[in-house]
Each structure stands twice: as C-alpha cells, then as structure tokens.
Amino acid sequence: MGLLFEATSAAAWMVWILPFAAALLIPAVGKISKKTTGYVAVAFALMSALSAFSLLPVALEASEIHHQITWIDSIGLKGGVLADPLSVVMANVVGWISFLIMIYSTGYMKGDKDITRFWFWMMFFIGSMQLIVLSDNLLQVFFGWEGVGLASYALISFWYRDKKKDHVGTEGRTVLGLLDYYSPTHAGMKAFIMTKVGDIMMIAGMLLIFLFAGTFGFKELMGDFAWAEAMSAQGLLVPAFVLLFGGAVGKSAQFPLNEWLLEAMTGPTAVSALIHAATMVKAGVFLVARIGPIVFALGAAGILVDQFFEIVAWVGAITALLLATQAMVNPEIKKVLAYSTGSQIGYMMMALGVAGLSAQYVDGYTAGFFHLISHAMFKASLFMAAGSLLHVVGSRFMTDMGGLRKHMKKTYAFMWAAGLGLMGAPFITTGFWSKDAIFAAVFESGSEWAMPLYAIAVLTAAITAFYTTRMMGLVFYGKPSKHIEKMEEEGHHIHEASPSMWIPYGILAVLTIGIGIIGLSAEEGIHQTFTDFLENSYGIHTVHHESGESILPGFLQGLNPIALGSSLVAFATGIGLGYIFYIGRWVDPTKFVNSNIVFYSIHKIILNRWYLNAIIYWCFVVAPLWLSRGVFRYFEKTAIDYGMNDGMQKAVGWSARVVQGTQTGVSQSYLFVFGAGLLFVVLILLI
C-alpha cells in the first residue's frame, strides 16, 4: 500500500533498544538535573513509538522482517527480531500508549524526589515489553518477560518506605485470619514471586520444546513438524504448550495466579496504567497470540492439540467471571479497575482459546486481539483518570469521593467515554465491537464448550456494565462525601487536574469513541490483515463467509444477530441495575445486601475475594514458613548442630581426658615417642 516509507530491520531493533538506552542514560542525566530526566524519557518513548510506526508497512502488506545475529554460539543460539503483522500492531499499541502514559507521568509524578528511579524503571518496563513483542525466539522473549516482572516489582514497590497512605486494602480487615492490607514492598514481592510461579512453568515448557525441536525460534518451529510429532508420540506436546501458557497465566493475572494484580495497585497510578494497558498483563495475551497459530498449524497437520485451546478458553472464562464479580463490591477505585483488567484479559484468552477450537481460527484470533487494542485504550484512559481523582481527593476509596462531576468536568466526561468503552456501549465504542466479535467467535466456534463459555461471556458483560456504572455513580454522582466536605472546609479547593494529565486520557477517551464509530470497518481491516498473516506465515487457510441471509439491516449485515442481541441485553441490564443503585440511588445497596442472608453471604464471599487469596497465603506462605521454622528448630538446631557439633566436641573432650593420662610432662618421654614415630614413618616410606 501507498506509504511513503519502507520498514527496515534497524527500526525493529530500535523499538526496544531505544527505551533501554534511555534507561541507561537517565541515571546519568539525573545526576545533572532531575527535571530533565522526564523529558529524556518522553523523548525516547516517542522515538521508540515512531520506530514502531515506521514498521507499519509490514502490517499493511502482511509481509515480515526477520533479522538475526549470533548470540550464544556455543549452543548454536541466535538472537533476532521478527516484525510481522502481529508484532508490529502490538508494538504500536504498546509504543503509543506508553508514550501517552509517559506524558501523563510528567504531571503525575511532579516533585517526587525519587523521580530518576521512576523514569529508569518506566523505560526499562517499556523496553522489556517491546523486547517480548519483537523477539524472534522464546529465550529472548524470556529476557523481556523477566524484565517486565522485575520492572513491575520495582515500580509496584516504588514507594518503598511503606507509608500508610501508600498501602492498599482496608486497615485491620482480615480474611481467614490473615490481614487484607498490603504495603508497597509486600505487594511488589508478591507480584514478583507469583508471576515467577508462572515463569517456572513457562521455562519448563520452553525447555521441553527446545529439547525436541533444538530451537527456540518461532520461525524455525514452523519449519517442519517432526519435533511436534515426536513430542506428541510421548504425550508431551500439549503439556509443553500448557506449561508455556502457565507463564501467560502468571503474567496476565489469570486464575489461579490472579491475586497479585490487586496489590499491584500500591504503585503510582501511572505505573498501574502502564501495567494494565500496555505492558505486563498484555504480555501474556501476546504470548498466546504468538504461539497460538503455531499450535493451530500443528492441529491442522493432524496432531491432536485441542486440549491446549480448551484450557486457554476455560482459564480465560473462569477469570473473566471470577474477577468481574469482585469488581462489583470493592470500595477502592483502582482495585475495581484492576479486577476489571483481569476480567477483560480473561475475555481475550477466551477468544484466543475458542479460536483454536473452531474451523475459522482467524475469527477468534482477531476478536481477542482487537479486544486487546480497545482495552488498552480505554483502560489506560480510565486508570489515568482515576489517578487524577486520587491526586485531587487524596484517597483511594470511592466512598471518600462522590459528587465530583461539578468540580472535574473534563475528567467526568472522559471517564464516561472510556467507561462506556469498558461496558461495551452499543455501536459507538471500540469496546462494543471487540466484545461483540468475541461473542460471535465463541458462539460460532462449534466447540462442545461453546454454550457454557458463551453464557459466562454474556453474564460477565452484564456484570462489567454494572460495576462500571457503580464506579461512575459513586465517584461523580450523589452528594460529596464527608471526606470532601472536610477537605473543602480546610481550604483545599477541588479542581481539575493539570493539562499534562488530562490531555493524555482525553485523547484515549476520544479515540475510544472515535474508533468506535468506525469500529466495524476497523475490525474488518484487522481481520483482513490477520487472515493474510496467518495464511502467509502459518499456512492457516480461512474460508470466506457466506454472509448472504442476515436478518440484520444495513451496516450490521456481517454481525451475528444472537451475539448482537445478547450484547445489547447484557449492557442494558448492567447499566440499568447500576443506575438504580448508584446514580438514581433509588435503592440503598447496603440495605439491599443486608436484607437477607443469601445476599449477605454472597456479598461477603465476593468481598473476601472468594477466599482464594487467603487460601493461597495459608498454603504457600504460612505453612512453608511454619514448616521451615519447625525444621530449623528441631532438626538443624538439635540433630545437626547439637548432635554433630557439640556432640562431637564432647566426644573429643572425653577422649582427650583419656589421652591426658599419657601426658606425663617429662620431655624425654615425649622425645622418645616422637623418635619412635619418626622411625616408623621412615620405615614405611622405605618399604
């Protein structure tokens, strides 16, 4: 197509090298002037995004750039970049959204004395993510993968002094006897260790594949399928891919490794936006999108791989529902958004999973990926807006807000726009089109699991609309809370955030609606690109639809009527219930919940995070510590230390007393024994 420039492999390298270069540069710049670090970061983020942009011809022409260099020669491994439509689209999403978040951060983090460290890790984060996106082999992906984990650890516990205001959770609240209140450093550790559990699965899967295929390269794996047949014969193929998916489960906070995502809210909000929209959690989805076509191609070649896709789809579905329910009851605005992210990622996983179960791989694949893009836009916008609210109100609880729509008109409008995207407001938001595509993909997949998955998807959509409305209602409607009244009495004026903050989320909110209006053709564009891409790179053929007899009129022709209908019903139900409780405030939700024991217990279970977090802590933190303490006290300190050290000492002491008898104190007798010994040694040597 007619772009004025051509994509080069150098640009593909630059996309991820530039952020790392900035990360190295920033500490040096910070020595001279702390203020400048922000400009350096923004400039490099922009250059990286521009490099990604210059790769767009690859996506438009469905071609690819694959460039390799020698790396670990002694094992025969090569490093390289692979720019194909998938990675180029992803690199642009990551690059541009990160760029906007970086602009926002210049306002949000203004005056923080550790600003240099902040910029260092933000750039490191972006670089690691782009490394994942553009790598051509799994080992290199793993470098980025752990880099992302490391950056998240550093940024979640960015305010490492553990001040009270930086904690999340309600102070003093316990679940199953464990505190539901986390400090930033605790949260960072939790995130790093929990995702590491996924990572060891991923590395086991990688090593299994490497053992049989002798390569980590994505292109090489598509070379010939002898390795897969050998693995399949030993029953290791599906386990290997499921283990790889385990990495994605950890990184994308899917069930059962979802619990770190909530505490990750201790980081600065700009970090949350980055984690949720562009980097980190999207890495898992990207990995599945990266290996999915390979697995599907194996399936097309007659190797049984269905279980892999079934597991992906179910993990996604369970997570989508599980986390959406919790978003309905949480009092903290950032946590609601965090739950929502996990839930939406669940949708993407579900789409990528059912894609493999249907004959039309590209449908689900496009749906999942399109949802990733639209989610990146509206979730980044929502998080940044929430950051503004926190900034202004000084509290993370929605109960401390209320009635803010008069004071913060812009934020109010943009949050509605982005929130409508999350809810999937019909016909005008990207979220609607992408969610509808997922519905259609699930519904039409023809899998035996299609119906239960579909039911979960629709139910989750209704819940999503409900909790988003709840959030808007609690924050912007009703009377100002006591907290706000107190602030105003003390002379704080509640006002709109600075332009460097609202412009970035404004842009994304407008895009959510703007692209939403042309959403269907945008989706078709991506669909076409991916059809060609899957055909060219993976040999996955797509049968063209016969969309003759649709009952839908006009521009809706291509849509599945049932999917469309249930999407509309879900949206209406959710927003309606939300309006009753939180905007119109016709029914008091607290009274409603307490009205009978069933509602009360359900509410409590959900509020206690389905007890999942507490159970994980009991099994994997409390119990091992207890066990270690026992072993330390009763084995190491007694059997080993006392038994072997002191016991040995006593034995030696005792034998010394026996030997003491020989110490006569007469030097002649010593000399005599010495001489005899010497003679003995000499004799032995001579013989």
Add this chain to the structure above:
Amino acid sequence: MEYALLQAVFLPLLLSPVAYIIGRKMGPTPAMWFTFAILLYTTILVIGAALGGTTEEHYPWTDMFGEFGFLLDGLASPFAIMIYVLSTILALYSKPYMIHKFHEQYKEEQKMTQSSGGQSTVVESNSLTNYVNAKSGLYFALYLVFAMGMLGTVLSTNLIEFYVFFEVMLIPGFFLVALWGDGPRRKIGLMFLLWTHAGAVVMLLGFLMIGFTIGSFDFADIQESEIPQDIALASAIAIAIGLGVKLAVFMFHIWLPYVHGSAPTPISALLSPAMIGIGAYGIIRLIVEFLPSTYADLAIWFHIWGLVTMIYGGAMALMQDDLKRLLAYSSISQMGYILFGIGSISALGLAGAEMMYVTHALGKGILFMMAGIIIVKVGTRSISKLGGLAGKMPITAVCAVIGALTIMGIPPTSGFMGEWILFYGALETAIEEGSTIRAVTFGLGLVATVLTMSYILWMLKRVFFGKTPEHLENVTEGSWYMTAPMMVLAGFTVVVGIYPDIFLKSIIPYMNGVLGG
C-alpha cells in the same frame, strides 16, 4: 607466556612475606595496593593463558608422586578466573573493612588491659597505628596464601598436588577466621579446620586407593588406566564425601553457617563464592572425568542430594535473622544447584553447574560485600534491626539488587544463563531415560528457584525497604573502596548474562568431550 601458571600460583606465596613487611612498616594502604598489584598481575596471567586455549605446564617433582603440573583447560579456566578476579577485587574491599575490624579489636583488647590506665592520647594513637600496621601486614600475607591455595587446587594435575593445595588453602583460612572473626572466633576457626580437614582426609583415602591401584597419582595416567569397579566405587564415594564437606551439601553443611557468619566479610566473600565451589570442581574433574562409569551409577544420588540441599538451604535461609548466616545458608542452597547439575548426566547440565559456580561467585560476592558495608556503616547484622536503607546507601542497594537477581536467576544477570542450561540438562536426561524420579526432581528443582527467590526478596525487603528505624537515620554510603568492587562485579554479572559465551565457549566443548569420551 612461559611459566605463566607457575608464576600465577607461586608469586603470591613467595611475595606474601613482603606484603607482611610492607604492612608492618608502611601501613595498610601500601600493603593493600601491593597485594592488589600482585593479584592483578597474576589474574592477567591466568586470563591470558585461558584466552590462548588449554594451557599445560609440567615441572619435575618427586618420583614417588609423579609430576608437578598445572593444567588450565575448559573446566579449570572459569574456576581459576573467578577465584583470582574475586581475590583481586576483594583485596581493595579488605582495607576499610579490616581497619574497622582492627580498631574494634584494639578497643576490646584495651578494655581488657585497662587496669594500668593513665596513658596519654598521643601514645594511644601511636600504639593504635602500630597495631593496625602489624595486623594488616599479617592479614594481607595470609590473604595472598589463601588465594594461591585455591588457584593451585584447580590447576593441579596430580592427586597429591591437589591434596596439598587443598590443605594449603585451609591453613590461612583457619588463621583468618580465628584471628579476626566475630563471636567465638577461635572455636569457629577450629571447627572450620577440623571439619574440612576431616573431609580432606577422607578424600585422601580415596586418592590413595586410586594411586596405589594404578601406581601413579598423575591425572594423565589415571585417565588412561582401567580402575577396577569396586575400587573405583569406593574411592569415588570417599572423594564425594570429602568434597561434599567442602561443598557443604546437606548433612555436611554444619560448619558453613558458623564459618561464613564469623569470618571477616572479605574472607566470607572469598570462602563462599570461590572456595566451597572448588568441591564442585573436584567432583567434575575426579569423578565425572576420571571415573565415568562410577559417575553414571552415582549421578542420580548426586542429583537427589543436590535437590535436598537446594530446598533445605533455602528453607533454613528463610529462618535467619543474621544477615551473614542467611547468605551462608543461601550458599548451601546454591551448592545444591551445582550438585544437582553434576547429577544430570548431560553435557549442558554439567556446563550449567559450572556456570552456576561462576554466577554464584559473582552474585554472592556482591551480597557478602553488601553485608560487610552494612556491618561497617550500621554496626549491626541483625536483619530485624535494619530497614529502609535504600535511601541511605543507594549504590549498595542497587548493587545488592543486582547480586540478588543473579542468585535468583533473573535475566539479564548471569544467574539465568546458569540456571536454564542447568535445568535443561536435568530435563534432557529425564526425558531420554524416561525416568520418573528425574522428572520429579526436575520439577522440584524449578520449584526450589521460587524458594530461592522468596528468601532473597524477603531479605532485601527487610534490609533495604520499609520504614527506616530511628537509630539508622545517620547511616551513610560505604567508601569507594567498598562500593567500587561491588559495582565491578555487578557490571560483570550483567555482561555475562547477556553474552554468556565468555565462559560457555570453553566450558561446553570440555563437557562434550568428557561425556562423549
């Protein structure tokens, strides 16, 4: 260069009296620079020889034991390089730490002899200077001998020579602990001497069995001759036990937390990363290379033993409050990884084990230096009394995080390059043999990495993050002598992590040769 290895081993020994005299006459700084210069020169010799491929030197010795030689091949060179690089760097680090220690001990001794009383401050400061000079002379002399003993061990080409060097590194080690350790230092020094000496004697038994059976102690002869199965097995077990004490694997680890905890920190930083890993060198050289059929029988036991050590060391590290003891248990756990790798009968697994030695040397070296800086600057090593130090000593904190990442095996540090190769080797054998036990140990080994991560991150959290206790308000960053060496190692670990061929290039062909032949 001719005589390069001979110089590298014996120059430090011959010049150690000079270091003593310099220290005594001129004070700690010249002694430190002198030691540093010798070690730097010899390090360059070793690296130069390693770059030139396999280097071998032979010198006449007694007829009874055979030749006295040095061999720097793919197996020995990473060990040799790491030993001398660490020794060189830690010489710099020693100065401020040891001066701090000498002052402390001087005060202690003053207290004991205070009954006389009434000295003027001039006399006192004069006698303090003399005291420090004398002690630092002795310290650096012992330091040189210690370094040379370690290098000699990994370069030996003869069983008796190996044994001699093995014991040579023990003696200065004993004195360094007994003279300048913390706590009941003489007792702990003796414990160190006795345990490792007992191990060495068991090992010597194994050596003698081999030597008397084939009539030669030379490595070259052992490699060519056929040793009867039962003798090979008995001697392999004796050697494994002897070296197991050195490696401080589970059940033989008892001396290590005491010694690492008590030794002066630069010596801990040499003992733990450089010295105990020599046990792994010994096992690879003596058992894997020379007794291949016995190795094949024993491998699964090494594998399991390694796994148990990994988990046990990690679990015990979780329970420590003393910073240096925590690192000591962590070393035990890391030695478990190495033994685990040795137990995988796979070239890459063995290569991974050796890479683990390299990365452990780098990572644990950094962490022990971190502990030393905290001891000097804060005056306590109890983790519960620390907290929030990242803001007070940023360079130390950053280096400590890099060291911690190395131990945890997170890219882009060298730890990851050791770990994935190691686990790949374990998996390879498990699949090839179709062995369930090996598959399970592989899985549990991966789980142990999460345990490693937990205790390391928890330690970092309690030392560097969180609230700063009031008594730490005035803590400052360590001096350049202490931070610069850490930064060098931190840079090195990242370089090796991104470009591991620096070491793998020589290790992998060797391991292929050993297992192929």
